[in-house]
Amino acid sequence: MNIQDFGKKYVFMPDATRGAVRFLTTEQLKGTGTTALVTNTLHLLMNPGPKRMLELGGIKKLMNWDGIVLTDSGGFQVFSLIHSGKWKGKVHENGATFHSPWTGDVYELTPESSIDIQIKIGSDILVTLDDCRGTDLSREDAEQSVDRTIKWAKRCKDHFENVYGGTKETGKLLSCVVQGANFPDLRKKCAEELTKIGFDGYNFGGFVVDKDGELVIDEMKAVIDNTPKDKFKYAMGVGKPEDIRRAAKIGYTVFDTVLVTRNARHGTLYSSDIEDEVLRITNQDYSIDERPIDSKCDCYTCKNHSRAYVHQMLKVGEATGMTLATIHNLRYYQRLIEDLNAGL
RNA sequence: GCAGAGGUGGCGGAGCGGUCAAUCGCAUUGGACUGUAAAUCCAACGUCUUCGGACUACACAGGUUCAAAUCCUGUCCUCUGCA
Secondary structure (H helix, E strand, C coil): CCHHHHCCCCEECCCCCCCCCCCCHHHHHHHHCCCCCEEHHHHHHHCCCCCHHHCCCCHHHHCCCCCCCEECCCCHHHHHHHHHHCCCCEEEEEEEEEEECCCCCEEEEEEHHHHHHEEEEEEEECCCCCCCCCCCHHHHHHHHHHHHHHHHHHHHHHHHHHHHHHHHHCEEEEEEHHHHHHHCCHHHHHHHHHHCCCCEEEEEECEEEEECCCCCCHHHHHHHHCCCCCEEEEEECCCHHHHHHHHHCCCCEEEECCHHHHHHCCCCCCCCCCCEEEEECHHHHHHHCCCCCCCCCCHHHHHCHHHHHHHHHHHHHHHHHHHHHHHHHHHHHHHHHHHHHCCC
């Protein structure tokens, strides 16, 4: 696929945060119909580090992956590790400082270093560093998040253009992240400012569901309405199958979420045979169920194994159970995407 | 046969006179998870319940005590050592 066409059709990218979709080989990943994946700048900065990554020829060569790679900037970790208080660290005007609790090492991400690392990783689609926050933000915090996110995005763009020659020289795309929490006017402001700077894609950032788990559709619309029509819109972290369908309806074409793979590992599978499409495979009913997880699914798991087998493997903690469940859930999502594309 | 140690909820294993229906782990049964610190986390887990409680329980049978899983006596089992 020509990278310039990214987002013209619907695409779901599983998260291969550290360079692998958990429990899957690259070949198994390809087998699910996956064409693009997300890796993480901070995680790859910590290991193997940009220097070694460059020596190894980049993430694609390392993984033997010939599809598209999008690198998340580390902006989500600004929220999930620092704002959340899980790691020691600090968010400041120039970026964010992360103190690894495992090694004690200190990692610094600035708008410029995030771009440098993403280039060394060998990403096709870069994301600007943003100041991501949690839900239920005060107006003041949301404003600070928006201001920083815009400033950092500008610095990312300048660095990408001035040092690497931008899309023209690299063939890579640069996308930005729209913040603004649950304030539609701030979402609008952020979207407009970022549009002035100009990016190849506009990503909906922050939390995509409210505290009740409902998709924040009004804020998501505010971003669609205030960004260029011909650039891709990426709903970061979306979501449940139904949330993807809803986001697709209002104009988003690019998606990723950890739910699909994490749920698989935790026994929450998807099946069109079930009314709300959720099948908790570890529930005792499935211990003697010899049917496939989904009678309409063409994945390796459904073609070769029963619900009872996946149930047993997950119950006893066999890695094979995780693999089979992950393959199925990913294939379920890719079929959902194929259905959306069939309707284009 | 003698001498030690011990028998606690599905299992392992705490408790060693009152705050014990009994710490904790496992198993079991539900649930959560949304740009991955997540093969993680939460809850329930004797029986009944009008959710206030009520009842039956710590091998078995007696006993001491206001009060026993906890102390005493006997019985039955288990393990270890010596014969």
